[in-house]
Amino acid sequence: MKRSKLLILILLALFSLIFIVLPQRIETKGSNEVSNEVSNEVSGILSISVLDTDKSDCIIITLDSFCMIIDTGYSRKQKCVEEYMTKNGISNINYMVLTHLDADHIGNAVYILSHYNVKNIIQPDYEKNSTANNNYQKYIAEHKIEPRYLTDDLTVKVGELEICILMPMKTEYELDNDYSIIVSVSYGIHKYLFCGDAQEVRMGELLQYDLGEYTLIKTPHHGQYKPNTEKVLDIIKPRYCIVTRESADLTAKKTIKMYEKLGTRMYWTGYGNVEVKSDGKNLWILQ
Numbered sequence: 710m711k712r713s714k715l716l717i718l719i720l721l722a723l724f725s726l727i728f729i730v731l732p733q734r735i736e737t738k739g740s741n742e743v744s745n746e747v748s749n750e751v752s753g754i755l756s757i758s759v760l761d762t763d764k765s766d767c768i769i770i771t772l773d774s775f776c777m778i779i780d781t782g783y784s785r786k787q788k789c790v791e792e793y794m795t796k797n798g799i800s801n802i803n804y805m806v807l808t809h810l811d812a813d814h815i816g817n818a819v820y821i822l823s824h825y826n827v828k829n830i831i832q833p834d835y836e837k838n839s840t841a842n843n844n845y846q847k848y849i850a851e852h853k854i855e856p857r858y859l860t861d862d863l864t865v866k867v868g869e870l871e872i873c874i875l876m877p878m879k880t881e882y883e884l885d886n887d888y889s890i891i892v893s894v895s896y897g898i899h900k901y902l903f904c905g906d907a908q909e910v911r912m913g914e915l916l917q918y919d920l921g922e923y924t925l926i927k928t929p930h931h932g933q934y935k936p937n938t939e940k941v942l943d944i945i946k947p948r949y950c951i952v953t954r955e956s957a958d959l960t961a962k963k964t965i966k967m968y969e970k971l972g973t974r975m976y977w978t979g980y981g982n983v984e985v986k987s988d989g990k991n992l993w994i995l996q
Contacts, residue, residue, distance in 0.1 A: 755870060755896045757925075757985040760793060761978045762786035764931050764954040765813030768903060769793065770894065775867045777804040779892055779903055781817035784841065790817050791824075793982070800825055804865065806874060807832040807856075808890045808905030812841035819848045833877055833888040834858035869989060871895045878914045886930060887911040897989020902945065904929035912937035916944075924992065925949040925985065934964040947973050949994060955979035 753773045760767040762782030767790055770777045776799055782790060794800075805827050807815050821827065830849075849856065865872040873893040882888055889905030900923040907915070907929040916937065923945040929938055932952040950968055956979045968975055976983045976996055984995045 752869065752989075755985075755987045755989070756797075757894070757901060758793065759927060759951045759953060759976075759978055759983045759985075760786075760789055761980075761982050762789055762953075763813075763979075765816065766808070766905070766927070766953050767817070768927065769797075769799070770872075771797070771799070772867055772870050772896070774801070775870070776802045777806065777865075777872065778802055778821065779806045780808055780814040780905070781805075781821055783813055784816035784820070787817050787820050789982075790820070794825065802827045804829045804831060806830075806890055806892060808892075808903075809833055809885055809888045810835070810837040810839070810842045810845075811885060811906065812839060814905070815845050816841055818845045822848060822852070822854065830854065830856035831859060831863070831874060831890065832856045833890055834860075835881075835885070835888050837885060869896060875915070875918070877911065878917075882910060884908055884910070889929075891915060896987060899924040899987055899989070899992055901925045901927075901985070902947070903927040906930040907938075908933070909935045909937050912941055915941055920944050922946050925951065928952045928964075932964050934967065939967050942967060942971060942973075946971055949974050949976065951976045951978065951983050953978045 756771045758769045760769070760782060763786060765782045765786065766780035767782035768779040770779070802821070802825050805818070805821065807818060807830065810832070859874070859876050862876055863874040865874065875891040875893060877888050877890070886906035886908045887910045889907040889911055891905060891907060891911070892903040894901040894903070900921070902923050902925070904912070904927060912929060912935055920941070924947065926945065926947040928950050929935070931954040950973050952975060954977065956977055965975070976994065981996050986993045986995070
């Protein structure tokens with residue numbers, strides 16, 4: 710009898726441990742299409758690099774041979790992107806996610822498409838008349854490249870790595886920034902959130918998801934304060950945040966106080982590339 714009780718206690722302890730250790734997954738909306746890049750288990754060091762491309766976004770995520778790039782930065786910062794890709798021996802890109810069509814997010818899209826093997830482009834479906842977007846649209850038309858204009862969220866799985874690509878919920882927004890695709894990354898016990906230039910409406914949409922806590926967030930719209938952003942932060946309680954702009958001096962004091970209240974450590978790309986490494990358990994941030 711005592712042995713039976715002991716066995717039950719051990720099983721209950723193991724069951725509790727599973728719930729403590731396993732990371733919470735975000736539940737995507739819509740059809741939740743799943744793309745499995747590899748069928749076998751992948752383990753290794755996840756690398757997330759947020760490049761110093763001035764007040765613009767260029768984020769490169771790699772795990773073994775898998776590579777995703779979120780936005781491409783200003784065209785004037787092409788050399789920064791080129792140097793990173795060369796240094797890390799990257800020639801194939803599984804996914805290029807263009808969160809929206811502003812020049813500070815698609816500036817190097819043509820360069821990347823013309824120099825690297827890009828298998829999939831994902832972007833929101835709207836029109837924008839600008840030099841950067843006109844050049845991009847001309848290139849993909851001439852080379853018969855067809856981006857994927859998703860209407861539902863997409864989950865990409867690469868072994869233990871899970872990437873949820875969260876699409877805008879509406880077909881039209883007043884502000885271009887609210888078309889921003891949001892990307893949630895999970896690997897081991899850590900989760901990372903990349904919000905493009907999402908503003909009040911789009912961050913309000915994010916509140917409809919079962920978010921849970923995150924280890925790190927790339928701040929929406931280069932650190933701009935919005936009430937719904939604060940509501941999201943109160944839920945996800947990030948330990949770290951990365952702001953894609955020149956320095957802390959240029960960001961509103963309200964934004965800094967918002968992160969200080971949570972005890973979140975802030976990194977600014979104006980001081981150089983921010984590189985995050987993780988084996989799924991341990992995490993290192995280098996700048």
